[in-house]
Amino acid sequence: xxxxxxxxxxxxxxxxxxxxxxxxxxxxxxxxxxxxxxxxxxxxxxxxxxxxxxxxxxxxxxxxxxxxxxxxxxxxxxxxxxxxxxxxxxxxxxxxxxxxxxxxxxxxxxxxxxxxxxxxxxxxxxxxxxxxxxxxxxxxxxxxxxxxxxxxxxxxxxxxxxxxxxxxxxxxxxxxxxxxxxxxxxxxxxxxxxxxxxxxxxxxxxxxxxxxxxxxxxxxxxxxxxxxxxxxxxxxxxxxxxxxxxxxxxxxxxxxxxxxxxxxxxxxxxxxxxxxxx
Amino acid sequence: xxxxxxxxxxxxxxxxxxxxxxxxxxxxxxxxxxxxxxxxxxxxxxxxxxxxxxxxxxxxxxxxxxxxxxxxxxxxxxxxxxxxxxxxxxxxxxxxxxxxxxxxxxxxxxxxxxxxxxxxxxxxxxxxxxxxxxxxxxxxxxxxxxxxxxxxxxxxxxxxxxxxxxxxxxxxxxxxxxxxxxxxxxxxxxxxxxxxxxxxxxxxxxxxxxxx
Numbered sequence: 001x002x003x004x005x006x007x008x009x010x011x012x013x014x015x016x017x018x019x020x021x022x023x024x025x026x027x028x029x030x031x032x033x034x035x036x037x038x039x040x041x042x043x044x045x046x047x048x049x050x051x052x053x054x055x056x057x058x059x060x061x062x063x064x065x066x067x068x069x070x071x072x073x074x075x076x077x078x079x080x081x082x083x084x085x086x087x088x089x090x091x092x093x094x095x096x097x098x099x100x101x102x103x104x105x106x107x108x109x110x111x112x113x114x115x116x117x118x119x120x121x122x123x124x125x126x127x128x129x130x131x132x133x134x135x136x137x138x139x140x141x142x143x144x145x146x147x148x149x150x151x152x153x154x155x156x157x158x159x160x161x162x163x164x165x166x167x168x169x170x171x172x173x174x175x176x177x178x179x180x181x182x183x184x185x186x187x188x189x190x191x192x193x194x195x196x197x198x199x200x201x202x203x204x205x206x207x208x209x210x211x212x213x214x215x216x217x218x219x220x221x222x223x224x225x226x227x228x229x230x231x232x233x234x235x236x237x238x239x240x241x242x243x244x245x246x247x248x249x250x251x252x253x254x255x256x257x258x259x260x261x262x263x264x265x266x267x268x269x270x271x272x273x274x275x276x277x278x
Numbered sequence: 279x280x281x282x283x284x285x286x287x288x289x290x291x292x293x294x295x296x297x298x299x300x301x302x303x304x305x306x307x308x309x310x311x312x313x314x315x316x317x318x319x320x321x322x323x324x325x326x327x328x329x330x331x332x333x334x335x336x337x338x339x340x341x342x343x344x345x346x347x348x349x350x351x352x353x354x355x356x357x358x359x360x361x362x363x364x365x366x367x368x369x370x371x372x373x374x375x376x377x378x379x380x381x382x383x384x385x386x387x388x389x390x391x392x393x394x395x396x397x398x399x400x401x402x403x404x405x406x407x408x409x410x411x412x413x414x415x416x417x418x419x420x421x422x423x424x425x426x427x428x429x430x431x432x433x434x435x436x437x438x439x440x441x442x443x444x445x446x447x448x449x450x451x452x453x454x455x456x457x458x459x460x461x462x463x464x465x466x467x468x469x470x471x472x473x474x475x476x477x478x479x480x481x482x483x484x485x486x487x488x489x490x
Contacts, residue, residue, distance in 0.1 A: 111472030
């Protein structure tokens with residue numbers, strides 16, 4: 001842990017620490033017991049009440065929703081990677097007429113709520129004759145925002161490389177597109193990989209916005225279950241959903257950490273802390 | 279047109295209020311949890327870690343479902359605004375915590391050693407020496423989080439809070455012929471907050487005003 005702030009504890013510090021541990025544990029236990037009593041008094045703790053999360057119909061519906069969520073996440077990841085590369089190439093370009101529009105697009109997409117992007121696609125595209133399903137509205141909305149973020153990850157990954165790399169390539173006579181393709185991107189991708197995987201967590205979480213355009217993903221299916229059974233069952237059903245989200249996202253974060261550790265071992269230099277706002 | 283604008287403006291004010299309150303309540307919460315996470319007391323560390331890992335990984339809409347549908351059943355009787363605010367605070371509190379914690383970890387070890395060697399206790403070291411420096415280096419990521427909160431606050435609009443996004447929906451329903459205009463205006467309202475903050479963030483990072 002953070003050995004940084006504390007020296008090795010002596011006998012007195014050990015005693016204080018033990019005392020604080022006991023107090024904190026008691027406080028935490030008291031809090032949990034209070035919540036449980038509160039729940040029990042509202043009839044939320046009955047075994048029959050929680051049995052609903054094992055109900056085959058509910059589980060079937062939720063698995064369906066989970067599949068839909070993962071489908072959105074995978075599609076959005078692919079699309080936002082493509083968009084991110086295009087936007088990053090624009091932002092890194094030497095030509096002003098490519099750089100400025102890319103910059104504007106990134107700033108706009110980063111500044112608007114994903115909800116608005118989804119809504120915009122869902123409402124505005126049909127007006128010009130393109131009818132779009134709620135699935136694609138969701139995927140496109142999520143991809144637009146994450147594409148802008150991924151573009152920034154790419155850009156800072158490329159910028160973080162030592163200047164000598166592109167200078168050496170230039171002096172060998174490579175064109176700037178070749179430098180990007182053969183020299184900069186392969187090295188940058190390595191250092192960006194953890195940040196890109198962390199971005200997957202954001203995408204998985206954002207796919208839950210689908211309930212607003214009526215796309216039947218995980219969160220919305222949970223909501224449908226609750227609407228059908230009554231809000232009395234909101235606690236068990238949403239708890240189940242929350243746990244699944246937590247497990248998926250912690251797994252993704254673990255993968256990101258592991259990749260980061262491995263690339264750090266393999267390539268010596270710390271994988272640059274690429275901007276990772278989320 | 280004026281009607282549309284005034285409806286959107288009142289939604290905009292609600293959004294600002296929601297964001298400001300989330301920041302004002304969420305940041306101290308984040309600092310508190312960050313202190314717990316670096317404390318030598320194991321139980322506090324555990325509680326902090328569980329808090330962060332739980333709330334950072336649940337999608338905000340799911341948290342809102344919890345607070346809007348579950349809390350009222352447990353006897354919490356309050357407005358949608360407060361319920362939505364509660365989920366925004368616990369959600370962003372986890373991100374604030376991680377930002378502050380990485381700020382704490384970025385403080386030079388020599389600072390701590392010097393403080394300890396002049397006889398400050400570890401609590402004093404944390405509060406007087408480490409946190410002031412840590413918070414200064416967290417200014418840029420904190421601005422980033424505020425931009426995120428502005429964007430995420432739109433989710434509250436789907437849960438009965440009449441902030442900007444919900445106002446936009448309401449206005450669209452009464453002026454179905456002006457959808458594009460309304461979407462455009464709403465976008466401008468959001469960008470009025472997010473783009474200047476983003477530019478400010480870029481400037482601060484470039485100048486490294488806050489670097490030690």
